[in-house]
Amino acid sequence: MLPVRYITRRLLSYILTIFVSATLIFVLPRVAAGNPIENILIRMELQGTSISGGKEMIDAWVQRFGLDKDLWTQYTLWLGNLFRGDFGLSMIWFPASVQDILKNALPWTIGFSIMVILLGWVIGNIFGALVGWRGEHSRFNWVFASVSIVINHIPFYVLGLLLIMVFTFYLQIFPSSGGTNYMITYQGISPALIVDILYHATLPALSVILVSIGGYLITMRSLMVNIKGEDFVRYAQARGLKKGRIMMNYAFRNALLPQVTGLALSLGSIASGSMIVEWIFSYPGIGSLYVKAIGQNDYNVVQAITLLVIFGVMTGALLIDLLYPILDPRISYEKR
Amino acid sequence: MKAMEKTQRILKDAGTLLRHNKKLLIGLIGFLTVLSISLSVYPLSIPFPPVLGQDKAKLPPSSEHPLGTDNFGRDLLTVFLYAIQLSLYIGVIAGTVGTSIGILIGFVSGYKGGYVDDVLRSFVDVFMVIPLVPILAIIMVVVKSVPLHVMALILGAFSWPGAARTIRSQILSLKEREFIDLARISGLNQFEILFKEILPNMLPYLSIVFVGSVVGAMFAEVGLEVIGLGPQAVGTLGYLFHWAILNVAVLKGWWWWVVPPTAALVSTFASLYIITVGLDEFANPRLKRITGQ
Numbered sequence: 268m269l270p271v272r273y274i275t276r277r278l279l280s281y282i283l284t285i286f287v288s289a290t291l292i293f294v295l296p297r298v299a300a301g302n303p304i305e306n307i308l309i310r311m312e313l314q315g316t317s318i319s320g321g322k323e324m325i326d327a328w329v330q331r332f333g334l335d336k337d338l339w340t341q342y343t344l345w346l347g348n349l350f351r352g353d354f355g356l357s358m359i360w361f362p363a364s365v366q367d368i369l370k371n372a373l374p375w376t377i378g379f380s381i382m383v384i385l386l387g388w389v390i391g392n393i394f395g396a397l398v399g400w401r402g403e404h405s406r407f408n409w410v411f412a413s414v415s416i417v418i419n420h421i422p423f424y425v426l427g428l429l430l431i432m433v434f435t436f437y438l439q440i441f442p443s444s445g446g447t448n449y450m451i452t453y454q455g456i457s458p459a460l461i462v463d464i465l466y467h468a469t470l471p472a473l474s475v476i477l478v479s480i481g482g483y484l485i486t487m488r489s490l491m492v493n494i495k496g497e498d499f500v501r502y503a504q505a506r507g508l509k510k511g512r513i514m515m516n517y518a519f520r521n522a523l524l525p526q527v528t529g530l531a532l533s534l535g536s537i538a539s540g541s542m543i544v545e546w547i548f549s550y551p552g553i554g555s556l557y558v559k560a561i562g563q564n565d566y567n568v569v570q571a572i573t574l575l576v577i578f579g580v581m582t583g584a585l586l587i588d589l590l591y592p593i594l595d596p597r598i599s600y601e602k603r
Numbered sequence: 604m605k606a607m608e609k610t611q612r613i614l615k616d617a618g619t620l621l622r623h624n625k626k627l628l629i630g631l632i633g634f635l636t637v638l639s640i641s642l643s644v645y646p647l648s649i650p651f652p653p654v655l656g657q658d659k660a661k662l663p664p665s666s667e668h669p670l671g672t673d674n675f676g677r678d679l680l681t682v683f684l685y686a687i688q689l690s691l692y693i694g695v696i697a698g699t700v701g702t703s704i705g706i707l708i709g710f711v712s713g714y715k716g717g718y719v720d721d722v723l724r725s726f727v728d729v730f731m732v733i734p735l736v737p738i739l740a741i742i743m744v745v746v747k748s749v750p751l752h753v754m755a756l757i758l759g760a761f762s763w764p765g766a767a768r769t770i771r772s773q774i775l776s777l778k779e780r781e782f783i784d785l786a787r788i789s790g791l792n793q794f795e796i797l798f799k800e801i802l803p804n805m806l807p808y809l810s811i812v813f814v815g816s817v818v819g820a821m822f823a824e825v826g827l828e829v830i831g832l833g834p835q836a837v838g839t840l841g842y843l844f845h846w847a848i849l850n851v852a853v854l855k856g857w858w859w860w861v862v863p864p865t866a867a868l869v870s871t872f873a874s875l876y877i878i879t880v881g882l883d884e885f886a887n888p889r890l891k892r893i894t895g896q
Binding site: 287288428435443535581 | 725728729731732733734735736737738740741742744745822823825826829830831832844847848853854855856858861862864865868869872873876877
């Protein structure tokens, strides 16, 4: 039976979160410094920006964002545009629309994020389970725990810098930038292209994966140690079941459930961190665009990407949460 | 005389605690080491390491400048040690703000319960999952350069959800205890119950939450500064990375631009984390079995 109430509740909170974020993105910059668009327009006028049709552009903006009207009208106008996925024109890559710019970069980011998030989670949990199952008192265990604590506390992008130094500067085996080799033009999707993409993604992916492995390992390890002392595991041992089976079917499956929730909660910080990783590696995704747009005050692009990332994170978390009742049959969610 | 006896007793208690709680000890030693190394330079660096001139910029390490010089021509070791102080300063202010907001929301939510709790909890959940750096970035893009303490306040204003959640669940369990009933019967008002009865019993949790907010705020701080947002006039740890990236330091093999700030960040974060694990064990001794050595 589908837990209808749970799903409705979860969907409502999904919509609420996105609405709150969208409102925050409208309100916060205005609280901080008046009207962002107006600010940028003033700055452009002061600098005598020489974009062709600059005057028309400014007029179009004033009309588009309703700058001559009151805040409430601006807000509804803004929400309406957002709802249609219309983020306006980019200010630095003028006259391209924000939508067009994002369209090219988005597949890179989606592919990269899904890969690193899943790999980190799977590897971290397997290692954590093995380390935890071996028992809390082995020396091996202590070493693993300390190493993961240290690794887990390096920001992704900092590890990325170190990896570039080691693998690009000293060893010269991995490239430090780009999504593919820029010297080669590929026609359609070919095996060579895929190999090239993976080769270029190695270092940026490692910077995220290694750190997140550390985090999942720490929690998985303590979950396993904890579960090992539970009665149902003792009972399975007393029944004389094979060790491997007890570990996989009894302990690991149970320990995995909180880790699924953990995955949903960590999406936000992984997204924040890997955007900066993209920039450091000049990866052709939205993270690189984001930092470039920040550097050049392209407010429309910054705003669109912020919303997009929040939307992506929330949708990911929603999907994981909807999978949860399938994974854990004990929970009916009817009594919450 | 009495005050001295009291301090002696507190010190003795602290000593016993640290002897029995190795993690707290290791974490504190690690953190104090970072702190004292960074403070060693303080008297020399008021107001800030002097610019030696463009001809002295980007020098490699030498006996005169152990970590070389930065792109402005300043002694990098001094800049680095000063950066640790600035980053910790931001972290502590933001952590204090974040913890205070967390305490307020967690208290109200846990103690009031019912409708208020429902609303506050969904509010906390929303802020738990929103990716922090992009939201903060959109504020900083508009404000551009902000003073150090404003940056700290902005970070603090967003680093409370974890705190609120932990405190709420602690309040939920504490408010059912008998001594709270007793306090209620003896006529203490809600305010007094919260501050005189509940708060002192939550001290270890409050410290955990505080350290957690500090770490969270510092993580966000470094993230924003790496991409060039925040107080530009001073160099925090995040800015050292920012400059290293802009000057392509890693591709030139200038490890002295990157390795020291990395070491400082990691030892600060890891030691603070170990402190929270130690505090957690102190607050909840059963955990010792779970977390192992």
